[in-house]
Amino acid sequence: xxxxxxxxxxxxxxxxxxxxxxxxxxxxxxxxxxxxxxxxxxxxxxxxxxxxxxxxxxxxxxxxxxxxxxxxxxxxxxxxxxxxxxxxxxxxxxxxxxxxxxxxxxxxxxxxxxxxxxxxxxxxxxxxxxxxxxxxxxxxxxxxxxxxxxxxxxxxxxxxxxxxxxxxxxxxxxxxxxxxxxxxxxxxxxxxxxxxxxxxxxxxxxxxxxxxxxxxxxxxxxxxxxxxxxxxxxxxxxxxxxxxxxxxxxxxxxxxxxxxxxxxxxxxxxxxxxxxxxxxxxxxxxxxxxxxxxxxxxxxxxxxxxxxxxxxxxxxxxxxxxxxxxxxxxxxxxxxxxxxxxxxxxxxx
Amino acid sequence: xxxxxxxxxxxxxxxxxxxxxxxxxxxxxxxxxxxxxxxxxxxxxxxxxxxxxxxxxxxxxxxxxxxxxxxxxxxxxxxxxxxxxxxxxxxxxxxxxxxxxxxxxxxxxxxxxxxxxxxxxxxxxxxxxxxxxxxxxxxxxxxxxxxxxxxxxxxxxxxxxxxxxxxxxxxxxxxxxxxxxxxxxxxxxxxxxxxxxxxxxxxxxxxxxxxxxxxxxxxxxxxxxxxxxxxxxxxxxxxxxxxxxxxxxxxxxxxxxxxxxxxxxxxxxxxxxxxxxxxxxxxxxxxxxxxxxxxxxxxxxxxxxxxxxxxxxxxxxxxxxxxxxxxxxxxxxxxxxxxxxxxxxxxxx
Numbered sequence: 001x002x003x004x005x006x007x008x009x010x011x012x013x014x015x016x017x018x019x020x021x022x023x024x025x026x027x028x029x030x031x032x033x034x035x036x037x038x039x040x041x042x043x044x045x046x047x048x049x050x051x052x053x054x055x056x057x058x059x060x061x062x063x064x065x066x067x068x069x070x071x072x073x074x075x076x077x078x079x080x081x082x083x084x085x086x087x088x089x090x091x092x093x094x095x096x097x098x099x100x101x102x103x104x105x106x107x108x109x110x111x112x113x114x115x116x117x118x119x120x121x122x123x124x125x126x127x128x129x130x131x132x133x134x135x136x137x138x139x140x141x142x143x144x145x146x147x148x149x150x151x152x153x154x155x156x157x158x159x160x161x162x163x164x165x166x167x168x169x170x171x172x173x174x175x176x177x178x179x180x181x182x183x184x185x186x187x188x189x190x191x192x193x194x195x196x197x198x199x200x201x202x203x204x205x206x207x208x209x210x211x212x213x214x215x216x217x218x219x220x221x222x223x224x225x226x227x228x229x230x231x232x233x234x235x236x237x238x239x240x241x242x243x244x245x246x247x248x249x250x251x252x253x254x255x256x257x258x259x260x261x262x263x264x265x266x267x268x269x270x271x272x273x274x275x276x277x278x279x280x281x282x283x284x285x286x287x288x289x290x291x292x293x294x295x296x297x298x299x300x301x302x303x304x305x306x307x308x309x310x311x312x313x314x315x316x317x318x319x320x321x322x323x324x325x326x327x328x329x330x331x332x333x334x335x336x337x338x339x340x341x342x343x344x345x346x347x348x349x
Numbered sequence: 350x351x352x353x354x355x356x357x358x359x360x361x362x363x364x365x366x367x368x369x370x371x372x373x374x375x376x377x378x379x380x381x382x383x384x385x386x387x388x389x390x391x392x393x394x395x396x397x398x399x400x401x402x403x404x405x406x407x408x409x410x411x412x413x414x415x416x417x418x419x420x421x422x423x424x425x426x427x428x429x430x431x432x433x434x435x436x437x438x439x440x441x442x443x444x445x446x447x448x449x450x451x452x453x454x455x456x457x458x459x460x461x462x463x464x465x466x467x468x469x470x471x472x473x474x475x476x477x478x479x480x481x482x483x484x485x486x487x488x489x490x491x492x493x494x495x496x497x498x499x500x501x502x503x504x505x506x507x508x509x510x511x512x513x514x515x516x517x518x519x520x521x522x523x524x525x526x527x528x529x530x531x532x533x534x535x536x537x538x539x540x541x542x543x544x545x546x547x548x549x550x551x552x553x554x555x556x557x558x559x560x561x562x563x564x565x566x567x568x569x570x571x572x573x574x575x576x577x578x579x580x581x582x583x584x585x586x587x588x589x590x591x592x593x594x595x596x597x598x599x600x601x602x603x604x605x606x607x608x609x610x611x612x613x614x615x616x617x618x619x620x621x622x623x624x625x626x627x628x629x630x631x632x633x634x635x636x637x638x639x640x641x642x643x644x645x646x647x648x649x650x651x652x653x654x655x656x657x658x659x660x661x662x663x664x665x666x667x668x669x670x671x672x673x674x675x676x677x678x679x680x681x682x683x684x685x686x687x688x689x690x691x692x693x694x695x696x697x698x
Contacts, residue, residue, distance in 0.1 A: 011659065290696070292689055292692040292693055292696065294685070294688050294689060294692070295682070303675075307672070307673050307674055307675055308673065308674045308675070308693055308696065308697065309674075309675050309676075309677070310360065310674060310675065310676040310677070310678075310689040310692070310693060311676075311677050311678070312676065312677075312678035312679065312682050312683075312685060312686065312688070312689055313678055313679035313681075313682035313685070314666065314677055314678065314679055317663065317677065319675075319677050321675055323656070324656050324657065325656060325657045325658075325659060326652075326656055326657070326658050326659065326668075326670055326675060327658075327659040327660075327661065328658070328659070328660050328661075328663055328666065328668050328677050329659075329660070329661035329662055329663065330661065330662035330663055332662075333644070333661050333662035334661075336643070336661060336662070337661065339643050339661070340641055340643060340659040340661055343641040343643070343659070344641055344657055344659060347639070347641065347657065348657065
């Protein structure tokens with residue numbers, strides 16, 4: 001799933017260049033990193049990036065030479081529609097093979113751990129269960145949904161999985177502190193595993209209007225009508241998350257694996273700074289681009305222009321250098337960059 | 350005198366674009382501001398900008414349409430040679446008219462006060478005296494030379510002038526504090542007034558080697574040999590300041606006027622920030638260029654690229670945006686930008 005339109009990495013991210021197309025976690029874009037992460041588990045031809053119409057062209061350029069099967073969403077209609085669309089296409093060749101659903105803008109620190117958990121989950125998904133990956137919280141995060149697990153349910157390929165007791169929306173700070181202390185609450189990572197048959201049957205059961213739309217689209221797949229039908233039908237689909245639309249309502253078993261593999265959704269410049277701590281210089285500066293630094297510490301510099309960024313006597317800043325906008329922010333305020341983005345849009349439109 | 354190669358406004362100032370060619374004190378470059386400041390006292394044709402060879406082209410473009418008489422220094426040889434060269438040219442039309450020598454990179458807040466003091470000094474210079482302008486210190490500055498005045502000597506056009514008791518090199522901090530308290534020590538502004546006859550006679554008396562070189566040059570003025578002779582002779586001239594070479598040694602009377610007209614040599618980004626305090630926004634930000642600002646105060650932004658500079662949650666910074674380098678510095682450290690300049694030169698050469 002590469003349909004997001006993130007605003008949290010402004011001015012590097014833009015409507016035309018959301019986070020999954022940025023090289024912020026490594027030498028490649030996050031979308032490329034995501035594909036590379038699962039390629040050993042499957043084949044490129046069985047990877048289906050789903051991207052928005054606005055990013056079809058940049059995706060084509062980025063993934064040219066990779067025989068993946070890119071799907072285009074005419075408009076964004078949240079994760080249930082996105083997953084339903086992909087399931088229709090995947091179903092044509094493998095209705096009962098596990099589909100791993102991955103956001104294209106997450107970071108995974110421990111690839112082996114990730115691979116082990118995904119493999120175990122995929123095995124279990126073949127039984128017809130819906131698999132979610134939960135992340136053990138390490139801070140009282142108020143920006144994520146949580147999954148409360150019931151007791152240990154079983155093991156798959158040696159990995160423990162749990163039943164879901166309930167889903168919880170983004171909590172307030174005090175509640176998040178309680179969840180952190182409790183131990184049975186996991187962050188909902190947005191990573192799912194199920195077969196096409198399973199998820200489509202549950203969309204049918206839990207979201208009949210969406211299902212009806214998907215069936216209209218399915219009839220056109222492989223015909224010259226596909227683009228026309230997709231464009232007409234997709235924008236009419238209900239815009240609901242798969243969590244809310246299916247996971248919370250399904251009668252099927254939903255199991256959660258603990259994904260303790262250095263997961264991060266890289267939600268801000270500050271998160272990126274902390275994530276790449278092994279690359280900090282001795283003064284804690286993370287320099288992604290040309291830089292000269294004097295008496296400065298704990299700064300993040302990200303430059304895509306090739307210009308030199310010079311720091312003198314500054315601390316705890318994020319400096320982002322792009323062709324038309326330059327940001328200097330206190331790094332602890334980096335969750336507020338969307339305010340700058342809105343102001344920038346107003347003055348430049 | 351526009352021959353300086355200032356490094357204190359890096360990255361806006363460069364070897365190819367020193368401070369006098371920057372629009373930092375207003376809508377025009379400091380050189381243009383300097384010319385505009387004295388034009389009411391004379392005529393454009395009687396203004397002689399002296400610039401380095403490296404800046405001949407930019408000066409020509411900048412002053413095109415202004416019938417000033419620009420003189421080129423093949424190399425920089427300090428102020429005595431610069432002033433001597435200008436005096437040779439000016440002497441041809443007016444040997445006994447006062448010459449006002451002005452650095453081209455100073456700021457003057459009170460134009461009327463400046464004009465009054467210059468006029469009074471010019472009147473006195475006709476008598477054959479050497480006139481200096483001293484600035485009443487308002488801080489224990491260790492970066493300037495000082496002039497210790499003797500008692501009040503007389504008045505010219507109603508303005509008091511003083512004899513010089515002695516010249517003092519840049520003092521240490523404790524000494525500067527003493528000077529500030531004493532009241533008889535003035536900053537040496539680098540502004541002088543004298544006739545061509547006076548200054549050339551004193552160069553002859555105090556700096557005979559320089560004088561000899563100037564005479565060689567003088568013989569070629571108005572001939573096709575001028576450029577050749579100037580290039581050959583000028584680089585051999587002694588490189589000495591007019592203060593040290595003449596003012597401190599001359600037997601002629603040297604008088605000092607107090608220049609209390611909002612003078613600043615604009616020695617750093619911080620000085621510029623303070624100078625333009627009437628343009629600060631309500632949070633004390635001085636925005637010279639496109640900017641969006643959230644929760645930030647006491648910052649200086651200077652952008653020459655047309656890009657938008659966005660600030661979030663920052664305080665006391667100077668952000669300078671140029672096509673090939675971007676600086677973010679603690680504004681109180683702005684006297685140290687030359688360190689960055691040197692590092693930048695090393696990595697980009």
